[in-house]
Structure formats: structure tokens, C-alpha cells
Amino acid sequence: MRRTLKNSLAALAALALIPASVTAHTVKGTHTGSVTALTNYSSGTFHGAVDIGAGGRCNYWGAETGVVGSVYWAVTIRTSGVVCNGNGSGNQNEARHAWASGWTFRQWHWIKTADSRNRTCDRCQVGNIGGTGNSTGPHAHLQQDKLGTKDTAWYRGYVSVGTAVTRAKTIGVLD
Amino acid sequence: MPRLFRSARSAMGLLALTLCPLLPAGARAAPPEAPPALRASTCSVRGLMDDIRRGLGSGSAAYKRYLRTLLREAAVTLPDAELREAFARETDPLMAEHLAAALVARAEREADLTAMDAVARRAVEDADPAVRAATLRAMRRTGALEKTGDLYERMVRDESPQVRQEAATNLIEDNAHVYAGQYGPAADTAVAAAAASNDPEVTARILDNLSTEKISPESAERIQSLLRSDDANVRKAAVNALGGVPAERMQGSREALLGMYREEKDPGVRKALLQSIAQLGFEGAIPDLQRLRAMDPRLAGEADAWIEVLGMGLQEWSLLLREKQRLQQAP
Numbered sequence: 414m415r416r417t418l419k420n421s422l423a424a425l426a427a428l429a430l431i432p433a434s435v436t437a438h439t440v441k442g443t444h445t446g447s448v449t450a451l452t453n454y455s456s457g458t459f460h461g462a463v464d465i466g467a468g469g470r471c472n473y474w475g476a477e478t479g480v481v482g483s484v485y486w487a488v489t490i491r492t493s494g495v496v497c498n499g500n501g502s503g504n505q506n507e508a509r510h511a512w513a514s515g516w517t518f519r520q521w522h523w524i525k526t527a528d529s530r531n532r533t534c535d536r537c538q539v540g541n542i543g544g545t546g547n548s549t550g551p552h553a554h555l556q557q558d559k560l561g562t563k564d565t566a567w568y569r570g571y572v573s574v575g576t577a578v579t580r581a582k583t584i585g586v587l588d
Numbered sequence: 589m590p591r592l593f594r595s596a597r598s599a600m601g602l603l604a605l606t607l608c609p610l611l612p613a614g615a616r617a618a619p620p621e622a623p624p625a626l627r628a629s630t631c632s633v634r635g636l637m638d639d640i641r642r643g644l645g646s647g648s649a650a651y652k653r654y655l656r657t658l659l660r661e662a663a664v665t666l667p668d669a670e671l672r673e674a675f676a677r678e679t680d681p682l683m684a685e686h687l688a689a690a691l692v693a694r695a696e697r698e699a700d701l702t703a704m705d706a707v708a709r710r711a712v713e714d715a716d717p718a719v720r721a722a723t724l725r726a727m728r729r730t731g732a733l734e735k736t737g738d739l740y741e742r743m744v745r746d747e748s749p750q751v752r753q754e755a756a757t758n759l760i761e762d763n764a765h766v767y768a769g770q771y772g773p774a775a776d777t778a779v780a781a782a783a784a785s786n787d788p789e790v791t792a793r794i795l796d797n798l799s800t801e802k803i804s805p806e807s808a809e810r811i812q813s814l815l816r817s818d819d820a821n822v823r824k825a826a827v828n829a830l831g832g833v834p835a836e837r838m839q840g841s842r843e844a845l846l847g848m849y850r851e852e853k854d855p856g857v858r859k860a861l862l863q864s865i866a867q868l869g870f871e872g873a874i875p876d877l878q879r880l881r882a883m884d885p886r887l888a889g890e891a892d893a894w895i896e897v898l899g900m901g902l903q904e905w906s907l908l909l910r911e912k913q914r915l916q917q918a919p
Contacts, residue, residue, distance in 0.1 A: 533731025
């Protein structure tokens, strides 16, 4: 049989181009850093989200939306200046996508830039990694919630505290 | 200040491209004891197209998922000019769709903000309806509604029924899966296209499958104007669409539907009217439904079912629908 690796991969490459309905969405890293908090802080306090630190680098990495696939992002600017170490709870800048299921995926704490605007995209930049809102240092906070309940299952098994993150790293999967 | 925020994206693209040098250059069978020699080759649009043509016969859901991801990443690093030229030259609808998908992926990753324009232009201008339909499919479940102006109002008037239906599918799926029915301008674009179409099937299909909870007052008026359509399916779809309008449009829609019931002759449309009146009023619609019940004995059972379900005091429309279905399925 004259079927080679190249032909096999070529066949697969063709299939990759065929549109198909996919309901699950993978979440990738928003910048280069490491996971600093998950369901509970080290103190034991409930957190219910993924924090990706930036090694103390503020306003350096672009804050990319993590959801793979084209979805609409609604951007809310609550802080216009450069804030790296927090300026009070509720003042975080936010990018969010509301799913038809009623769940909402949110990304917090980034610094406003010219890219901070509502739009549909597949992993685009909405600002720079910073520490707006309730924050002790520059990081990205990724959270899925519905009616006040936080989903802690979407990232379970994909990352743990200390996991190194790049934009190629899968952080979790949203159903 | 250096900005490294593009670096990870480039790295992902390069990662995808590293697959290419791993591919054996030829199609020679290798002896079982010795793996084929690997020779570096360059990933190009032409090479990609050749691979696609050769690989169309295979099928595996897992491979599809894997390679869709690969394509999405690789599209960002494909040479822009070569990709556009190949797309412009391609006349085979299937290949055109794949090349268009690569261009759309570049636009969605914001690697090439104008790439979507090239695809949209082809969707409008190509002489072959199969190519127009293929390029529309490539824009499905993306941000095309935000980036293509009045494209969809034009496409739903296309001379080809296939193209009109593909445009309708895009409007429905984009609203449902990209915007989750929560973005008013996208729903308004769909309503405008539905109203602009001369194809009753397209108009009815869009309105029947669209969430109208965020539409503008202008869109609500457009839908109301379709209540006077000569086509019963369009009237029925417009009735369905008006059942889900935003709170500030509920009173006007309710009055329009109540006024329509008396004149409407089609029992299917009347049945839809009962449902939308129930959806707009919940428990408050019971007196209206009791009044309408007497007008058409054929639908007395339907009106009774709605009256009973609305009397349960449920506060979610999905729960009301479920109870109504359960009630009518009970022996």
C-alpha cells in the first residue's frame, strides 16, 4: 500500500478545513505566566476562578481573550489609567462573553489600551495585563459564572497552581 | 517599551508549521525496518491546496477536530498575498471554501483585518452560485455580521436559492452561537435581511430561528409589518418572533397580535398567535386567551391548554413550554 505519512496528514489537513458545529470551547492562556490561584487561595478562601500571574511584569504582555473560536466580547472599562497593584474591588476592567446557556465567561484586571473595545474575534487583545480592581499584582482572572455561582469544573484537571502558561497552553474547556 | 504580545501567537503558528518539515517529501513506500528519510520542505498555500485535494476522501471526527485547530493556527502564518491570490484564482467551490476559511481565520485572529472583505466581495461578485454559497459558508459562526456592512441584505436577494439559504443559515447560527442571542445589532441585521428578502422561505426561516429579545424598536416594527405578508409561513414566523421582543416592545406587540387574530384565517398562524400572546403576557394573558377561545372552536383545546399552563404561576418561558407539551402529551 503506497500510503505515506504525508498523504495521511494531507487527508487530515483537508478535513480540518471542513466546518463543523462544535459546542465546547477550549480556553487558552492569555499571556505568558503561571497559575497563581484556582478554586481556593492558599489561605483557604474561596476564589472559584483561574488566576494567571505575570511574574510581576505590568503593562507588558497583551491581554488576549482566552476562548478559542469566534465569540462576541463585551468590554467594560472601569479604570482608564495604568494600575498594577489594585485600586479597589469593583474597579477592574472586564471582557466578558455571555453564552446562550446563561453562563458568562469573564476576564478581569487588564489595563485599558486602544484595543479595548467590544467586538467578535478569536483570541484578540483587549488590553495589557495589569492589576485593576481587587488585585495585589498584575494577573489575569478567568471566571465562568451564572447567577452568582462560579463554575469550578471547567479548568479542573487542566492546570494547577504553579503551572507554567503560554498562549498555547490549554487552561480548561467550557461546555 | 517592547511588546511581546504577538510572540506567543507567532510561536503557535511556527509550531504548526514545524509539522511541515516532518513530512516526507515524496510518496515513496518505506521499507518496514527503516523509517522514511525526513526532508525539510516549505509550507505554502499551493502545497496546502495540493494536500487538501489529495486528502478529501478521508473521514474521522477526532482528526477533524485536531486539524481544525491546526488550520486555525496555521492560517495566521500563511503568506497573505499568496493566499489571497490563490483564493481569487480558485474556481472549485470546495477549494474556494477552504481558502476562504483560511482568510476568515486570519481576520478573526486579527492577523489581517481586511481578509474578510476579500471573502465578502467574492460572495457577492462571483458568477458561480456554488462559489458564492461556499464563501458564505466560510464566514459562518464568525464576526462577519460586524465586518461586512449590508452583505446579508444583498445575499438574501441573490438569484440562487442555495445562496439565499446559506445566508439565512449564517444569520441564524451567528446570532445563536457567536452572540448567544444577546447582541442587538446582530439580531437587527438578521431582521433587516429577513425583511429585505423576496424569498418567503428565507424570511420565515430567519424569523423562526432568531432570538428577538435584544432587537431595536425599528426591527420590532419591521417584524410587525411582516404580519401583513401574503405568505402564511412568513406571518407565522413574524408572530413567533414578536413573542420574544424586549420588554419595552411587549405592549405594542401584544396589541398587534390581538388585533391580527380576528382577521387571520390560517389555523397554523392562529395557533402561533395564541402562543406569542401567552409568551408576551404570561399569567396576564389569560383574559385575552379566554376571549380569543370563543372566536375559533378549532383552537379551543389549544387556548384551554395555554390558559391552564399560564395559571400554574411558572416564571420561566421554557418551563411553561415544557408544561404545555407535557399537558398535551398526557393520555
